[in-house]
Amino acid sequence: VKEGALADLLLLNPQEPALVPHFNLASDLIYAANGSCVDTLICDGKVLMRRRKVEGEEEVIEEARRVAHDLLRR
Secondary structure, eight states: OOTTOOOOEEEEOTTSGGGTTOSOHHHIIIIIOOGGGEEEEEETTEEEEETTEETTHHHHHHHHHHHHHHHHHO
């Protein structure tokens, strides 16, 4: 990490069941961690997800439902 440089960073929640019992952090991250362990995501210095919530998430999900239903009707 360098001052003034853009950064990508993710913060994991160590309390997620996949990361328990915490015997070895490297092993937990390599073999057990998955997307549900991610709490916060920062890309190019912008917070894209905070506390597992994405801004506009509800609208994205609703649009995905609408498109899926439209496809099924075809």
